[in-house]
Amino acid sequence: MVPSKGDPYQKVEKLSSSLLVMRELEQLVTKKHLDYENLPLLNDFLVNHPSVLLRDTSLSNKYKGYAYNCLAELLKFLKTHSVLEVLGSCKTEFVELLQDARSFAFDKDWFDGIERRTLFPDLQVSQDVLKNLSVSKQQVTKDVEVLRLKIEDLKHQLTSSEAVLENIIQQETALSAPIGY
Incomplete structure (x- = not known):
């Protein structure tokens, strides 16, 4: 059907x-x-x-x-x-x-x-409730922006640390390699 x-x-x-x-x-x-x-x-x-x-x-x-x-x-x-x-x-x-x-x-x-x-x-939605919502929104917006900046900073630090680690690994590899003749 x-x-x-x-x-x-x-x-x-x-x-x-x-x-x-x-x-x-x-x-x-x-x-x-x-x-x-x-x-x-x-x-x-x-x-x-x-x-x-x-x-x-x-x-x-x-x-x-x-x-x-x-x-x-x-x-x-x-x-x-x-x-x-x-x-x-x-x-x-x-x-x-x-x-x-x-x-x-x-x-x-x-x-x-x-x-x-x-x-x-x-x-009864008072002006105080609306004001508190607005204040909370502003605070959370600031917190989000701070966290974004921290994340960007951490990404930069991670990239920098990964480059240093890669350099150390290359040096270690070069020193660990057989001398050869």
Whole structure:
């Protein structure tokens, strides 16, 4: 029996979902409610996270456009910023983007998950912890550099000692050889 490469029903369902998402987003772009540059990002995201789609069909296209543009801004931020940046200098920007996107009728569970993963509410990461990590990194970096220098010095000493040993062996060989006539 030949192994199956995924459930054909799931493939058809995903393709169908992808086409529906793309069609809705393209309509919003055509009506100038959604920025064209957000189209690929939103399409990829919404196909992989269909629960985040706006489900209310009574919403106006203008509302949907605002909502999806806002979601796209949050997604761009998430693609370009690290947790350390969010815990530091970019926290306010992240919180504002998240709050803006939450104000629309999206799936709140997805936003809750992003917030938990990004802000670690149950792990209080203090500035002291981040500072200690930075100090430790600097110290270990210095230690590594010192060890590299020592290794280079030892390699040089080894090469020099091997040359001296080779010279001694040659002299010993010359003195141990028969005198001959």
